[in-house]
Amino acid sequence: MxxxxxxxxxxxxxxxxxxxxxxxxxxxxxxxxxxxxxxxxxxxxxxxxxxxxxxxxxxxxxxxxxxxxxxxxxxxxxxxxxxxxxxxxxxxxxxxxxxxxxxxxxxxxxxxxxxxxxxxxxxxxxxxxxxxxxxxxxxxxxxxLGSGAQMLAAEGPKEQLVTVEYRHSVEQQLTEMKLLVVSMAQRLEQIEAGLKKGCDEA
Missing domain, CATH: 2.170.150.20 (Peptide methionine sulfoxide reductase.)
Structure with a gap:
């Protein structure tokens, strides 16, 4: 109990x-x-x-x-x-x-x-x-009284345990996001440079 x-x-x-x-x-x-x-x-x-x-x-x-x-x-x-x-x-x-x-x-x-x-x-x-x-x-x-053992899980989203594998996965996703942001920034610079060159020639 x-x-x-x-x-x-x-x-x-x-x-x-x-x-x-x-x-x-x-x-x-x-x-x-x-x-x-x-x-x-x-x-x-x-x-x-x-x-x-x-x-x-x-x-x-x-x-x-x-x-x-x-x-x-x-x-x-x-x-x-x-x-x-x-x-x-x-x-x-x-x-x-x-x-x-x-x-x-x-x-x-x-x-x-x-x-x-x-x-x-x-x-x-x-x-x-x-x-x-x-x-x-x-x-x-x-x-x-007080012998009950079964409990409901705490309300709200389940929290992910921070394990070595989980941390590695998060770091890998952050690295990929950084590379994507850098690539987009470089592409944006090229587009701006092209537009500026076109305006100067005109």
Missing amino acids: ATKEKSVGCQKNKNKTFEVCSINSSAVEEKLFGRADKEVEEDDDGPVVFICGKCRLPVGDSMSWDGSEDEQNQIKLKRVTNNVIIGKDTRFFELNKRSVCLVLDLICRSCHSVLGMVYTSTPRNLDHKRSTFCLSVANIDSYV
Whole structure:
């Protein structure tokens, strides 16, 4: 994702409107927050935009990051865009035999794909899940801001690179033009001399 870009634990999908990648939630979290013993690199990638895996509509960004759930292959965001609709039908979701939750689906406004879920009722040990939007990594992609590499050429006529061959060509053309000017000047002098002689004889 930039001319020299770092992946966010992902592989690029080519021939897309956006340059997108599949997400590794642990890699994203490490990239966003790093570790105390690591220095922040000056050329680190910019914020990550999360988009619907089907229609590429933006659904959230890393500025709202709230962690990841590797066991469920989910990322958690504090906020999402208006492109995400919270479903109305509550359903049971069983994390394991002792952890049955009630959830609402998160749906893409454009293509109606299910992007993840919101927990509405959980056992006490899972209460932290109820305050976030949990997006399924399998159903979203990501785009790193500032990762574009393609640029249009500068406007105006193309400038010729000054090479030895180009300089030699220009010098040769100038020499030919000088010879032509000298030849025309000599011819003009001859014509003027002829006219003057004719006038004197008359």
